[in-house]
Amino acid sequence: MPDAPHSRELTLTGTPLVVEGSRPPRPHVIEQIRGPGAPRRIELNGVQIVVGREGDISIPSAQISRTHLRLSRQGADYRCVDLESRNGVYLNGIRVHSAVLREGDRLQLGDVVFLYFTGSAP
Amino acid sequence: MSLFVKFWGTRGSIPTPGSTTQRYGGNTACVEVRTDQALFILDGGTGLRELGIDLIRRYRGKPIVGHMLFSHPHWDHIQGFPFFTPAYQAENTFHIYGTPEGDRRLFGLVSGQMRSDYFPVDFSELSAQILAKDLDSGRIDDVVVKALPQCHPGGSFAFSLESQGRKVVYATDNELDELLPDLDASLRDPDAPRPLPAELIDFVRGADLLIADGQYGEEEYASKLGWGHPRATTTVDLAAAAGVKQLAITHHDPMQSDVDVDAKIAVCVARASRLAPKLIVFGAREGVELKLA
Numbered sequence: 001m002p003d004a005p006h007s008r009e010l011t012l013t014g015t016p017l018v019v020e021g022s023r024p025p026r027p028h029v030i031e032q033i034r035g036p037g038a039p040r041r042i043e044l045n046g047v048q049i050v051v052g053r054e055g056d057i058s059i060p061s062a063q064i065s066r067t068h069l070r071l072s073r074q075g076a077d078y079r080c081v082d083l084e085s086r087n088g089v090y091l092n093g094i095r096v097h098s099a100v101l102r103e104g105d106r107l108q109l110g111d112v113v114f115l116y117f118t119g120s121a122p
Numbered sequence: 123m124s125l126f127v128k129f130w131g132t133r134g135s136i137p138t139p140g141s142t143t144q145r146y147g148g149n150t151a152c153v154e155v156r157t158d159q160a161l162f163i164l165d166g167g168t169g170l171r172e173l174g175i176d177l178i179r180r181y182r183g184k185p186i187v188g189h190m191l192f193s194h195p196h197w198d199h200i201q202g203f204p205f206f207t208p209a210y211q212a213e214n215t216f217h218i219y220g221t222p223e224g225d226r227r228l229f230g231l232v233s234g235q236m237r238s239d240y241f242p243v244d245f246s247e248l249s250a251q252i253l254a255k256d257l258d259s260g261r262i263d264d265v266v267v268k269a270l271p272q273c274h275p276g277g278s279f280a281f282s283l284e285s286q287g288r289k290v291v292y293a294t295d296n297e298l299d300e301l302l303p304d305l306d307a308s309l310r311d312p313d314a315p316r317p318l319p320a321e322l323i324d325f326v327r328g329a330d331l332l333i334a335d336g337q338y339g340e341e342e343y344a345s346k347l348g349w350g351h352p353r354a355t356t357t358v359d360l361a362a363a364a365g366v367k368q369l370a371i372t373h374h375d376p377m378q379s380d381v382d383v384d385a386k387i388a389v390c391v392a393r394a395s396r397l398a399p400k401l402i403v404f405g406a407r408e409g410v411e412l413k414l415a
Contacts (some may be wrong), residue, residue, distance in 0.1 A: 057293045091410065096413075099410045103145070
């Protein structure tokens, strides 16, 4: 796993996605625009990615739980799930337990803000 | 001890697949409410199909027991049922509630859409136990359920579910504007207060989450009077009057793109900021799950 705080561009491998007879899935991206480590752009290539102080995407913030949020690939989409975090997950300002992410979504975890973009974004 | 609410279909009238409706989704009405003990399915529009797939994944062969509350039997609230895979599995049980006591009309309409004229598999061929139940206000497992008649062509019901100190109200297909004492004045001056019936406000009062019909924007409603759906902004007045914490506006009009829904919700948020600054307003969106802890 690359050292996130020093990376401007980060590729997470996780469990590789292999679907026979299909093209590789589109790369989805989250951009961290606020909080420790920002700004940075993270390409999502794993099936499951944990964001937290001790996550695959590591964020050294007291407002972030050790394992705060999981991003899971579901077909062509990514779904986010709050991992019982202390400060919760806010999707476009609304506290959610989970959600299928859509183009331009804003995810806030404590003092950290991500924007989510699908591979189809111009 | 938590209460989960997940939106599986937030579109009104007819499914609207396509790139312009991806954010809020194109499936028709279906909401899952889950407590520690019970599974509720509120309406069976096309969103029910994907809920069924997900239930099978989650239960991994264990019996599924679900309570299905249909607001009314219009197509966009029942058309997912024939594609609800758990209904084809013998180990599962689903209770279908109609109101009031002794009224089997709803059960008949839900099952009748599977007659051979409409669908290749007959209702009698479903393997799961599917039972018609009465729903006069009462307790189902750890949830107190209440129903209230609404203003909609052919009738519809709102449902209130209370459990573990949390309250969710599902109130779709309700033309609130028809209930205003002076609709014409309200149309002339959209900023004027919109007083709604006390019985309705009491039913909704104190809800942690109100999921309510807000199909139309101001301009759209002018040509849709009597179609059974309100201005989204009138739904805000209901939530504000009833001291609701969060309002999820649903049953988005099939003509509305994601951009249109965003604009509709923005107007509602502005109205809420004037009427009840603590009220949280958002557009119900397919695939979003809330936890009311």
